[in-house]
Amino acid sequence: MLMAEGAHIERADPGRPRPDNREPRGLTHRRRNALTAYVFILPTIIGVAVFMLYPLASSLYHAFTQWDGLTPATWTGLDNFRYLFTEDPTFWPSMKATGYFVLLSVPSGMIFGLALAVLLNRAYRGVRIFRTIFYLPVVLPSIAVLTLWKYIYDPLYGLANQVLSALHLPTSDWLQSPRMAMPAIVLVGVWGVGGSMIIFLAGLQNVPSEIYEAARVDGAGPFRMFFAITLPMITPILLLQLVLGLVLAFQAFNQIQVMTGGGPDTATYLFMYKIYTDAFGSYPNLGLATAEAWILFVIIMIVTAITLKTSSMWVFEENK
């Protein structure tokens, strides 16, 4: 730890009165430090206990019960999980939709984000204006963006089909089409790619320029330099973006609630939305919903763990 060396200068002679004469009634410096620290983190400790640990325990218990919130929960063992895995006709379609969403949205966000970042990592005049433009959609409230895009996708009055037919390209039913609904939702996310662009830009700007110069002297072209220098140097950022992107993608909700309601059929029935529907949407099936929430939690943990575990194979460690 960074602070170890300098922290205890005064410990050498604890008996001496303090310069400000505020002797803390028998508390040693160390104890007083601990006290202060705990006062500082007390709200967070309470928060973690009340808003995380207790709810986690409670929902873990209720995952094994039948519970509608009106009558007391009854213990049903693994029934909820058995129902989900073997009987619930929407569980696997929902898993499929979630997997598809994650596979489409996470890589597209990273690739477009990185591409934009590379494009805008120049010292040209006006580069800041472009950065601002690309970042702008990120600033807008998600409900405002989603309702806007919902109208953009309207087959008759929406902008999307207007533009396509003006360019003599085939139009689509977008959110009404089982095939296009998911890509359409992912596209809205790509519009907000400025967020990851900014983080990539910060990473790119931290790559020392000497390395590029050395490579240039060796006669490396721009592609070589990108794949041999830029990409390896920003792998820590890539990892961070990947983990964040995965965690967020598994919890996507607003898009579905505002734009499709999970349809057509189960085409966009993301698992997070299914949990919400089971818990709050219709008659509350809270036992089932908490079981589903735990399944989602476990999936996220497994995917994150795998990502982090395998990251040593591709993340470039700086030797400090």
Next chain:
Amino acid sequence: MRLSPRRSVRRLLAGLAVAGMTATLLSCGSGDDTSGGTSENPKVTLMTWADPKTRNLYKASLDKFTDKTGIEVELVYVGSAAQYFQKVNSMVLSNTLPDIFWCTTINATFTPLASSGKLFDWTPYLEGTAEGQTKTGLDKSKFGPGYLDFYKVDGKQYGIPNEANTYGAFYNADLFKEAGLPVPTSDWTWEDLFTAIEKLTVTEGAKVTRYGMQTAWGDLYDPVGLSIYSISNGGEAFAPERNWINVSEFSLDPQIEAGAQRWANAIKNGWVTGPDFTATNTFAAFINGQVPLVWGGQWNAAAIFEAKPKMEWGFAPIPAGTATQVAPLESNAFCSPADLENPDATWQVISYMLTDVFNDAYSEYAVAPIAYLPGSEGYFENLKQQGPIGEQVAATVRQELENPEKVGTAFIDPWSPKAGNLIKSHWNPMLEGKRPIKPTLDEYVTKVNELIEAGS
């Protein structure tokens, strides 16, 4: 260390703190002003999903009631019909339900709420036997047949039926004539419907540029819709209980399979929109003359009249089959929480809604006929004022209401939410041609029977 940033930081923090405190106080203040007035006048809260226009009409009529009885009525609205039932659940769980709220058997919440004792039992008030009950002039015998039964659970009346809905096809007569088709009549048949939607469809190459029919309500080819199709062609519904109360067992009639085949074919060819089609602008496009047929409920007529479309249009009933013509049986209702504070005042409001408010409001804006028959006068009066098209719509609505051959529009038994999942996973993919018809229908019947059995 320069001084200025520190100061500005302090000022900022202090400002935030002050703003925070003020807001906390404000939010506390506004948090508990819902507890009602301290005046002697009883106050009844009434929650509706109606649109702003309809709400204002209710309010105007209820104000007259307040003048007469001194009972104040506060209309509550949750902001969106889409979230209505989610809010009802939240209010049930937090014991904050309003005194009266709109409920419907179509939503899966009604039956469990009733059977778990969360709803007020209106039986004695309806019978006129409740202690200290104010006479309201509501006559139990004047409810249309079948509606009260929908809201009875274990013999107790947990909901008082209000709006009775009917379903059919809104048609653009101009487009029919243009295509050389006869305009739908009151006794048109399924054959007529399928011929019409095929001819009315416009394609460009493989792409459909105009569907023959769009659906704004999913009943047409869901299990209920195909049951209707089957009965009208001399077959049986999925279950013998045609109001879907206490369903005993599902079985598959060949007519249902034939119907599924026809609809799957129609969807494949773009004669009709797919089973999960939920465009927001369907009626706007209809008014604009873009859509020849829209399948929907009678309440849409009000908005169409208001938009004054230039074309000739009408509302045709559910088509007849080779054996008979079937009509839908559906109504919404008023429900109240079990711990209702002032049942008598609440009952007076419910009675007044059925006898007066709907007549007043729907004579201005024709939303729905009322299951309590004297309450429908205003609705029909408004349609009459709309001229020949209005009278045609009224005739269709009357025909469906008076048709004794009725089928409920949704499953309402406790297994229905789980069976609803099968629509997403099995039924709709079947209609979209992604699953074979006969095996999927068989699987559907088997799975629903398992659910029925597991529940009993």
Next chain:
Amino acid sequence: MSALAVEGHAGAHRARKVPLRYRVPMTVSRLSWYALCSLLGITMLVPLLWMISIALKPSSDILQLPPQFLPSAFTWSNFVEGPQQIHFGRLLFNTVIVTVLYVFGSVTSSMLAGYAIARIDFRGRNFWFYLFTFSIFVPGIVTLVPIQRLFFSLNLIDTWWPLFLPAFFGNPVFIFLARQYFASVPRSIDDSAMIDGAGHWRIFTSLMIPLTKPLWITMIIMSFQAAWNDFLNPLVYLNSEEKYTLSIGMANFMGALNEANPQFNYYMASNLLYMLPPLLLFFLAQRYFMTGLGSLVMTGK
């Protein structure tokens, strides 16, 4: 790494490291760069321009087919009549209160916790740090049902409390960022203050807060966005229309548009007003938006 982080969040970006090869005169490659960026930029802006155009259209234009890109008449009154449909002022007021409380609560509690964990040597601090960090990975949906029950039993359903109260008890992501940032401030600064007899509270308020301006401004921005955009929580906790926040009010506005006569001009005009506060904040504190998170991430590495 740590020394760099302190002086320099702003500094590092001002003296941007530009590889030599980019400093080239106006050439074909540079021109095509401008062309490409302009094309992409316009593509990004088209949806917004389209929205502004709809917001200015008269009601008669809305259902016109084929739709025109430009309004037939600029109808500025939409910006008055649209918001009136949903009591926009009321929703705005509600949203501002919830947002202010949320921002204040999450920033103060997380700054304190981050400071303590980074700069006070006490038993168990690693334990707490790992616990707080772990909670970043707990999806909100897992805890939502029990927390909703909790607020039911506290009789706080249909109030704003559930929307901002948890913020006063620390935000794990912010604590993580704060801890990284505080750890990068050199020890010598507070050691000398300690010798002068300053306690941690004084060091925190009079030394650290000014030193960590990029940190808490970024936190203010992030929490502002979180509160302003929050949709799921108001959806779950608020029942009365007069308590709704803008996010839910706008979603309802869209959902409740008249089927036969949808007034998308009113909707889009209100939507623009809804976007306005975050946009203003963005243009005021653009530097922190654009570099804040990025540089914090770099510190955290």
